[in-house]
Amino acid sequence: MPERHAVADLDELDRxxxxxxxxxxxxxDEPYAEAARELGVDAGTLIERLRKMLAEGVLTRFGPMFQVERMGGRYLLAAMAVPEAHYDAVxxxxNALDEVAHNYRREHELNMWFVLAVETPAAIADCIAxxxxxxxxxxxxxxxxxxFFVEMKLTV
Amino acid sequence: MNAPDDGLDEYDRRLVLATQGGLPLVERPYELLAEQCGMAAEEVKRRLQAMLARGVIRRMGAVPNHYALGYTANGMSVWDVDDAHLAELGERIGRLPGVTHCYERPRHLPLWPYNLFAMLHGHDRAAVLAQAEEIRGLLGSACRAHNVLFSTRILKKSGLRLAT
Structure with missing residues (x-):
């Protein structure tokens, strides 16, 4: 079994x-009631559990996951080779740009990897510049x- | 299916703004959204269904936090795959457990020979590297080189927000 770190305390229903x-x-009309029925509980219980898992950060959100490209916007993955001496300043x-949605340090000559999220394709070139x-x-x-198609399979 | 660059009309945009933080946690959430967005509940459901159908909404439900579930290691696995076999192999890799994103992206030679990116999540680095081994086995001789770039620090994570 792989070692686990700081895993949230989840019971059977949470899982x-x-x-x-x-x-x-x-x-x-009553989607929580319908979803709850399949889980063998009532709507109030499901809503309460969702609230709890959101508050504890087990869930980042509950609702629609939007695909920005389909709204006319764009994501772009980009990377830079940043000299170590200037890494934090860079x-x-x-990060000062609002369009930078995520930024990760990774182990490679290209050691800074970030994602730009913009509402129009034209904004990408401007951001890079x-x-x-x-x-x-x-x-x-x-x-x-x-x-490539990715199935949803994050299980607990 | 509509073209990928379809914008949103005013009512779709209202719905996106009203739900990008999440669906209301009340027994009749679409009625509440209807009040907030100035349209009928039937119209809310119809528009959400239409956005699902054309891919504006990927899916609707719980978005788990990988870290809280113990998937604390994330590795960006990158592969230099023979272009002739990329389509078929990419599809197969996307279906493997632990792969959460799988994309073809451009090479930047000579610094970056890799054209296939598969994001891997595991409970630790060893689990991620085991998944990468599985991918290497699947790619066989179509793979010329690969690497797994672990993230060593999150420098920023704010996600997307539409401007209001």
Whole structure:
């Protein structure tokens, strides 16, 4: 068994909710009641558990997961090779842009990997230019050329 | 299916703004959204269904926090795969357990020879590396090189928010 770290304390019902409600939430008048029936509880219990797991950070959200590209917006994965001596300063410059949604340090010559989220495709080039001017470093763009189907399978 | 660049009309946009923080946790959430967005509950359901159908909404439900569930190691596995076999192999890798995203992206030679990215999540690094081994086995001779880039620090994580 792999070692586990700081795992939230979940009971059977919490696990069933996570495993069965990652998609297909019903579009009917009383969707919590319908989802709860399949889990063998009532709507109030389900809502209370969702509230608890949201408050504890077990769930980041409950609701629709939007695909920004389908709204006309764009995500772009990009990376830079940042000299160690300037790493924190560059991180601050990059993070200062609202369009930078995530930024991770990774182990490679390309050691800073971030995602730009913008509402229009035209904003991408502008964003890259601003980062290159601010940091004096080249931004390597990794646009998604093809997305392969991924099943939902995060289970607990 | 509509074109990928479809924008949102005013009512879709109201619904996105009303739900991007989450669905209301009340017994009749679509009625509450209807009041907030100035449309009928039937229209809320119809529009959510339509956004699901055209992929504006990927899915609707619980979005778990990987870290809280103990998936604390994340590795970006990257692969230099023979272009002739990429389509077929990418599909198979996307279906493996532990793979949460799988994309074809451009190479930047000579620094970056990799054209297939598969994000791996596991309870620790060993679990992620075991998944990478499984992918390597699946790719066989179509794979010329690979690497697994672990994240060593989260520098920022704010997610997407539409401007109001």
């Amino acid at each position: 069933a909710i996570i495993n069965r409600l990652q998609g297909d939430f019903p579009l009917c 991180a601050q410059q990059v 601003r980062i290159e001017v601010a940091t004096g470093l080249k931004v390597y763009a990794f646009p998604k050329q093809r997305e």
